[in-house]
Amino acid sequence: MKKQIVIKVGGAFLDDLSLAQPLIETLSLLKNSHEVVLVHGGGNAVEKLLTEVGQSSAKLDGLRITPTTQIDYVVGALAGTVNKKLCALAKQNNILATGLSLADGDIAQCHKISEQLGCVGQVSKAGKNLINTLLSNGYFPIISSIGSDAESSLSGGQLLNVNADQAATAIAKALGCELFLLSDVPGVLNASKILLPTLNAESIDGLIADNVIRDGMMVKVRAALDAANEIGLPVTIASWRNPKHLFDEDDSLAKKDSAVSGTKILPETTLT
Numbered sequence: 001m002k003k004q005i006v007i008k009v010g011g012a013f014l015d016d017l018s019l020a021q022p023l024i025e026t027l028s029l030l031k032n033s034h035e036v037v038l039v040h041g042g043g044n045a046v047e048k049l050l051t052e053v054g055q056s057s058a059k060l061d062g063l064r065i066t067p068t069t070q071i072d073y074v075v076g077a078l079a080g081t082v083n084k085k086l087c088a089l090a091k092q093n094n095i096l097a098t099g100l101s102l103a104d105g106d107i108a109q110c111h112k113i114s115e116q117l118g119c120v121g122q123v124s125k126a127g128k129n130l131i132n133t134l135l136s137n138g139y140f141p142i143i144s145s146i147g148s149d150a151e152s153s154l155s156g157g158q159l160l161n162v163n164a165d166q167a168a169t170a171i172a173k174a175l176g177c178e179l180f181l182l183s184d185v186p187g188v189l190n191a192s193k194i195l196l197p198t199l200n201a202e203s204i205d206g207l208i209a210d211n212v213i214r215d216g217m218m219v220k221v222r223a224a225l226d227a228a229n230e231i232g233l234p235v236t237i238a239s240w241r242n243p244k245h246l247f248d249e250d251d252s253l254a255k256k257d258s259a260v261s262g263t264k265i266l267p268e269t270t271l272t
Helices: 021-030 043-052 071-092 129-136 164-175 201-209 215-231
Strands: 003-009 034-040 097-101 108-112 120-126 140-144 146-149 158-162 178-183 235-239 263-265
Touching (some): 003 164, 043 071, 071 140, 071 146, 120 146, 120 164, 201 215, 215 235, 215 263
Parallel strands (some): 120 158
Antiparallel strands (some): 146 158, 235 263
């Protein structure tokens, strides 16, 4: 039986897809032993599009404030351009990619977080039926972090911009599998900018209190800890730049002695 993993990608990886080629090639090699779900954001693509149309954006606690006047641009950038470019790259590497969003099928039920953030959502519950159906038939789901609020009073439901780390976390929870959060950074760094190989709840709280972990990394680490505790497995925060070093020969666990293995967020309890 193939092992399932969820990989979230972001950062410059999505700005220049030539940089994505090594990871996609690695995922192509993994397809005989693993069922992989790829989740992506694309904040830089959103920022670029908003600038082109003469609009600006701001963040609050690491989340992009998304007014109703901007949600269509965000959807177009993430569920449109970025998603389909990733699908095209995957297909070039003989991967049967299927482009999706959180709003498709039973992938995720989402809700609006607050009026202050606008059309920004959070996953309330993720499902696994559609994803497992695709995986069991050899497809490679590539999921953008665009969801919808089924309880919205607006006609057709309100589309929502969901943090991609939180979206990937919810999907990994639903599948009960390992999660890799890959971005431009090598992992979580301490105050001296040295990579921390492991973190637990206590050390995370301390680093947040000392303002070492903050903004987007705070959102990422909290989501990773939540996922680790829920599935009883470590969650890896790492860079996408050297993907072959993230996977050893026997399993999907990052090598302990590798400088590119990232930071493992440890659960408080493990599954037996």
